[in-house]
Amino acid sequence: MSEADGIVDLMDVPQHGEDEISREDLYEMFIPDILNGSWSFLEDAVILYSYNVDFHPSPADRTYKPFSLFVKSSLPLEAEKLEFDLHLAKGRSVMTRLIPTGPVAFGKDEILLAENFHELCLRVILDLSDFVSELVVLGKNSNSCRLSTLAFYLLLPVTSEGSHRTVLIDWITIKRCLTSPIFRGPTNPTEKESDDLIMLANGLRSKRDVENSLVYVPYKNEFFFVANINYEKNGHSFYKETGSSTFAESLAKMYGICLKCPEQPLLHVKPLFHLRNLLRNRKQEQREAPKLYEHFIDLPPEVCQLKILEFSKEIGSSLSLLPSFMHYLEKFLLAVQLKDRLASSFPEGTQVTASRVLEALTTEKCKERLSLERLKILGGAFLTFAVSWHLFLLHDTLDEGQLTTKRSNTMNNSTLFKLAIRSNLQGYIRDQPFEPSLFFALGRPCPNICNDETKKGLHFSHQGNEKAKTIRCSRGHIWLHKKTIVDVVEALVGAFLLDSGFKAASAFLKWVGIEVDFDASYVHYACISSSQFMPLAELLDVSSLEDHVGYKFHYRGLLLQAFLHSSYSRIAGVCYQRLEFLGDAVLDYLVTSYLFSVYPKLKTGQLTDLKSVCVNNRALAHVALERNFHKFLIHDSDAFSNDIKEFEEYSTKPASVRSSLKAVRCPKVLGDLVESSVGAILLDSGFDLNCTWKVVLSFLEPIMSFSSCHLSPIRELQELCQSHNWALKDSSKKDGALYYVEVRVIGEDINELAFSTNLSKREARKTCDRNLFLELKSRGYMKVKSLEEVIEHCEKMEPKLIGFDETHIVVISSDLEPEGSSWQSLKENQSPRADLFPKRKEPVTRTNATG
CATH class of the missing domain: 1.10.1520.10 (Ribonuclease III domain)
Structure with a gap:
């Protein structure tokens, strides 16, 4: 479609x-438009655009027959420059690329030959059983076949005689293949015996016909490419698999086949391949050098039926690659098509x-x-x-x-x-x-x-x-x-x-359909409006707080808002939560950008785990404690003070001491302060993400070393169970306000149970998982590879702020200083009057954040 x-x-x-x-x-x-729809037969000639498919094997252990791709329209430039590797077995690979060779005119007879050969190739590699019979019909129901064909193109052999940028179709090979006996039906060979003839299972054939042909061996039910005739061996030579019997003796004993001409030289043949997906992400199972040879065996001619003339092993080697190549090319053309549509x-x-x-x-x-x-x-x-x-x-x-x-x-x-x-x-x-x-x-x-x-x-x-x-x-x-x-x-x-x-x-x-642009005036308004929080400056040392944050604010009201908790009773309805909402999203993107750029080889799950390590509430709480943010929190809650003090005391104890203590709940407000600070910096800098990036990196520098990557207990236990193929089962029930949670690990030699009660079902589950993980770890059960080990051995690059290409908004203006009366209104426990601040103008046109 x-x-x-x-x-x-x-x-x-x-x-x-x-x-x-x-x-x-x-x-x-x-389907890519360029491949969708057949060419026309109304004119005397069909014009198709040609592209040599260039193969570069590594190692260079075999020869590939040159092939060209023919399509009805020229490919887009990116497709013409396409290069990618096809990965074979045993560590081998083939780099493939397209080389444009210009338009080619096909006469009506030539296009028919080309289509028949194309069908022949596809049927040999995909419907091989058709060729067991004595007759194969090509081009049958060609008109109806076109109606159910999705992609139209031809893959044809070419000669290497032309220049790199021209194409010469190998019509000699095409015609020889199509005149093979199997496409004409069974005949009685008329050749007379001579030194140039050889006896096959289906009659006398010239040696020229037999070499570089495709043959079928009924007793093996296999097809082979004939590479050459081995004049050094015949039916009386020892069969190498037994070492004591000749070919003739082995065939007679094992299959009841009696050779009539055992003196004939043997055929040196290569088995026809099984078509594979060469785009798969293959991992070399054994660290061994790639095999540099093709697999050949010798067979008596009398057990071989000649099927297709001139269908050489070099053609076969190319055909083993082309389906995977075309599958990738079709996907790539579709990507180009979408890219052009979007552009x-x-x-x-x-x-x-x-x-x-x-x-x-x-x-x-x-x-x-x-x-x-x-x-x-x-x-x-x-x-x-x-x-x-x-x-x-x-x-x-x-x-x-x-x-x-x-x-x-x-x-x-x-x-x-x-x-x-x-x-x-x-x-x-x-x-x-x-x-x-x-x-x-x-x-x-x-x-x-x-x-x-x-x-x-x-x-x-x-x-x-x-x-x-x-x-x-x-x-x-x-x-x-x-x-x-x-x-x-x-x-x-x-x-x-x-x-x-x-x-x-x-x-x-x-x-x-998602609008994300904004007008610069919105940022101005957010900055100016923060002046309503300036009376709070009397409650703390703003300059000292700026030093702890590591950023000098143009609009200090934003900083004060970032540290204002909703429990502060003298200002109703406003607090840091809006800035926290913005800062949380900013922090998430900046950390993602850091991890994405620093660890280009990490898998998705590992990236997610690392991000969780960086931005979980406990990690951010430690950032807040290290920078003494909690000492500047504006609030009216003794419970907050006690919770923060308890967590601070617990966190400053050595790890050896903490492990023997009951874990202390991390106050969410500490992480909130980090996020709201980031939101305030982004606004104050005029959405200068480069500036915000530098501050955030300084915040998270102790965490980014990942010297001790602690995942959530739930994730730790899940990964441990996956490493050992253990089953992980949990159940829960509620009794009044309490949740009762059970978690069990079941394996071949493992049946461990943990249970916990808590007002929070999730906290109860975390306790169970933590206890189970520590118990199993103490007994020597470890994950295949910990996150620390993965990071230690993976490729590491310089951190980069990905994608930021905006010009920051200039938000500093001398005529936007807040009026003193608004400060007084706050001191009198009143909300600031809206008329004291410039009203935000609704923009006529939405623009990007370039101001």
């Missing part, structure tokens, strides 16, 4: 709650590469060397940050809870899913590994014809059956989880962020 056929009206998309987002639906996948919608996105877009469209289920997982984390963090800043500035009267609700409604999974469907993104996604047996192209159409009448029977008759989900049809339908579509949206945000920056990522979000 072309993407134009797949436009979906958002009104037609069903509403889905968060509990339904994991469900699967059936979607039709797009035409917003010019900020022109710098993103097709390779990055392809990464964002490829899920981990494809089992390839790239997937959207890391981009999804980066894009998700930016999405949260961008939506948060937009809502914070747009809704200056909403509290943190209301802002959080609005943010959830704006970017929850259900909303993102509906926006993705409306934007028609689902057809670009690739969510299944390449399965060679289901490779369909011109000459090998999909047998499952899908239309309005057959669709239900093909895809819905066995709903719930996992095998039914793998059925491929002529329209390319696949089952997709709704969450997968959401992940792709976030990954595309990450792709634009990584290659093009904030402006492109924001433009993509706007294209999808």
